Amino acid sequence: MFNLESTLISDELKFFPFICYVFLPHRVYLLRGNHESKYCTSVYGFEKEVLIKYGDKGKHVYRKCLGCFEGLPLATIIAGNVYTAHGGLFRSIPATPSKRSKKKNRRISLTPEINPFSLGSLEELSKARRSVLDPPWEGQNLIPGDVLWSDPSMSPGLSPNTERGIGLLWGPDCTEEFLKKFNLKLIIRSHEGPDAREKRPGFAGMDEGYTIDHTVETGKLITLFSAPDYPQFQATVERYNNKGAYVVLKPPEFNNPEFHSFEAILPRPKVQAYYDYEEVIDSDEELDLASMVTTPSDIIVST
Numbered sequence: 001m002f003n004l005e006s007t008l009i010s011d012e013l014k015f016f017p018f019i020c021y022v023f024l025p026h027r028v029y030l031l032r033g034n035h036e037s038k039y040c041t042s043v044y045g046f047e048k049e050v051l052i053k054y055g056d057k058g059k060h061v062y063r064k065c066l067g068c069f070e071g072l073p074l075a076t077i078i079a080g081n082v083y084t085a086h087g088g089l090f091r092s093i094p095a096t097p098s099k100r101s102k103k104k105n106r107r108i109s110l111t112p113e114i115n116p117f118s119l120g121s122l123e124e125l126s127k128a129r130r131s132v133l134d135p136p137w138e139g140q141n142l143i144p145g146d147v148l149w150s151d152p153s154m155s156p157g158l159s160p161n162t163e164r165g166i167g168l169l170w171g172p173d174c175t176e177e178f179l180k181k182f183n184l185k186l187i188i189r190s191h192e193g194p195d196a197r198e199k200r201p202g203f204a205g206m207d208e209g210y211t212i213d214h215t216v217e218t219g220k221l222i223t224l225f226s227a228p229d230y231p232q233f234q235a236t237v238e239r240y241n242n243k244g245a246y247v248v249l250k251p252p253e254f255n256n257p258e259f260h261s262f263e264a265i266l267p268r269p270k271v272q273a274y275y276d277y278e279e280v281i282d283s284d285e286e287l288d289l290a291s292m293v294t295t296p297s298d299i300i301v302s303t
């Protein structure tokens, strides 16, 4: 199992699993990551690279890629034991209140101690509308954004992921609740490379390509990061030189991962960035939410 981050074509590692998936659709399972969106592919150079490399067919190719991204599954359960997703856990979305109760809720929401978040169920996840070019951070369809953008925390409970502007932070208690409730043993997610981990005190670094984040009664939470020497483009000469990793899960339980770390080939082959990485924020943090709004005109352009 690999868990990658970059969406640049230049990063061929990303496209290798995709090619495998195209040729062996019943053998290879590919999950969606937060970079498989209109917003991230436009900010981090993928769109520009496609438009330049494919010339007058560029727009068509880019639209087809977005169509693939939109159709990718959000999560999998392996052998009934292992939950895998790019970001992680997700909230429960209560049914839309009627106009009358909405008014009532507004009054209630003044009480600060009420926690509006509770963990979502696998049934809610399976019913979520995943066909969105950019998972919304507001409104009713919040599960896709949570699954793709959330991060674990060492503090208990569920809270908004203010650093990213979308998704949640979940504590070890949520990991335990989720594993126990759905009779699972292991959560494997990605989404945090060495640069993101540097800003997360309490968590291990990503030097080896994986970390064990929560060890709870029922099982474990693991972060698996398969992009070595990440990020690909940096304004500074100094690099993280992190290893990437993949895991092998073996029958019958599939819940005791065998970790394999690997190094990047150095020096990296020379490739173009197709975005201004000295200006654009380092990782995929602090979303520019305003530019992420998919307006009806965007949809027309992109279909």
Ligand SMILES: [Mn+2]
Pocket: 005, 033, 034, 035, 086, 190, 191, 192, 284
């Ligand atoms: Mn990510």
